[in-house]
Amino acid sequence: MTNKPKIIVLDDDPTGSQTVHSCLLLMHWDVETLRTGLRDDSPIFFVLTNTRAMPPESAASVTKEVCQNLKLALAAEEISDFLIVSRSDSTLRGHYPIETDAIAQELGSFDAHFLVPAFFEGGRITRDSVHYLLINNVPTPVHETEFAKDSVFGYHHSYLPQYVEEKTKGRIQAESVTRFLLADIRCGSLERLLKLTDNQCAVVDGETQADLNSFALDVLAAASQGKRFLFRSAASILTALAALPPQPIAAEDMAAYVRQGKPGAVIVGSHVKKTTQQLEALLQVEETVGIEVNVAELVNETNQSAKLLSDILESTKAIHNAGKTPVIYTSRQELTFKDIKTRLDFGVKVSSLLMDIVQGLPSDIGFLISKGGITSNDVLSTGLDLTSARLLGQILPGCSMVITNSDHPQFPDLPVVLFPGNVGDTDALVIVYKRLTKYTK
Incomplete structure (x- = not known):
């Protein structure tokens, strides 16, 4: 595979870059500033939208505005090969599906959107589609933690298909969500990725960085064959997609x-x-x-x-x-x-x-x-x-x-x-x- 797609991250607070380095964080999203990000040598850049601090209507309109300007910036730079990530909290707090819906509306059509909340540096792992937070090394389902009781973004399920059903108010039913389990990821997922269509919702396991690294390779291979994917994720999948060398100063x-x-x-x-x-x-x-x-x-x-x-x-x-x-x-x-x-x-x-x-x-x-x-x-x-x-x-x-x-x-x-x-x-x-x-x- 020759050119890797540019990874464009819309970050709902400025901490999603917490696993990468040497790239740009953009605090503005006018067309010119976005073009700076697209032209930068790094394979990845972040647009800090701060939408987690906003009410739902503002989160939707900011996300749309970024995407509309991004469309113009991509056209101006003649870039057609890109991946969009809606980066949010690894404990599932944030405006889902508002943001992914807005992105799909402006930049669609996507073949799938993936929920990948695993964030290993913070002790968040996903196994059998259940998202856990390691508390003193004990995997605790996230709906049992303080984060699930958040007064703005609370939720009742750690089993991601049910979380999706809850957050989409039943528009996406739990049983219709595609699940990429550890065993699938470790055997290779390319064939399944190529079959996804119509912005299919999929949830992705991850217990170690190596799991997401192999999933990312398959995603990039599918993208190079024309599949268009959108991510709603924490930071660890970004490490995998960007595949950067060690940072310059330890x-x-x-x-x-x-x-x-x-x-x-x-x-x-x-x-x-x-x-x-x-x-x-x-x-x-x-x-x-x-x-x-x-x-x-x-x-x-x-x-x-x-x-x-x-x-x-x-x-x-x-x-x-x-x-x-x-x-x-x-x-x-x-x-x-x-x-x-x-x-x-x-x-x-x-x-x-x-x-x-x-x-x-x-x-x-x-x-x-x-x-x-x-x-x-x-x-x-x-x-x-x-x-x-x-x-x-x-x-x-x-x-x-x-x-x-x-x-x-x-x-x-x-x-x-x-x-x-x-x-x-x-x-x-x-x-x-x-x-x-x-x-x-």
Whole structure:
């Protein structure tokens, strides 16, 4: 097979690049920016749509807009050979089937769309079409975890065909879903892939990276024979499809990217239990100083945020001048809201305060760690106002590091760690911090 298809990933939060490296992440999706991604040497690029933070209608319209512009960009670059991936959460939270429907409507017709939620670095595997999360090495069906109780994206099934039926409200019946089981994948699936038509829904097992690597080879072979496929997946299938060599600088040596060996800053927005444990561990480390952002103050008071902002920036500056790393985190208590819209609106308010904090950080920080998927997206697109960033690689399994452009007006060549909320064990944030401060003066 000669040319491999370009892999175009629409990522619903900015952490889907957590298993690849050396490619572009695009925060804008105008035709010109998309053409930059298509022309780039890497076989893969990401469009960060952040749709997981949006209500369903906005998620659908953003996805359509990306696809409409993509059509124009593909035509302009004369590219007809491509694979589209709707990358979402490995614990099944997200706007499915809204996003895949929108993509199929704009870029169809597809022969199949595959659900491939396995994400090995995060301990998510799929066996017999049941999706599991390894908790202390015990495979737990995801519908029994905190993620299934998500107030926006909750669900009741770990058996993927039933999950599909639930999410499509019965439009796709569980028994009509095609299943690619471990035994099938390990024997080779090309013949079955070639028979799929009419945007058939298929669910794919995966217990190890090798499983998805062999499935990806068969997918690429089928694509080279004219089959058109769409993916709804977590990050591990991307590793398989892109088939990249090892990243240029190993994870433990990434302090080499830190600007002048200076101390950095940490922003923590994610609320999941794992993040809170990791935050507590980080605040025990000697050179870090915590700054709590009491978000409850934002609930009713419209004028509170300006005062809150100036207090936080003053503390941040003082900590930085003392040669330490400020760890700015949102208060941990989960607030309750009368409905989903109010919750999402409040999230926007909190995020906008956090982004004002990012914009007010000392311009000579050595690095920035952003904890939480939606927080990380906002840091890139709003806090740092980037159109695109180059992904350097992973500083820890599942944690990407990107670098800002050298002509950035405020933070040129700043390494930024995108750390998903639910990745890593209790010490993970500490390990990342220590890797970055290896040479700190």
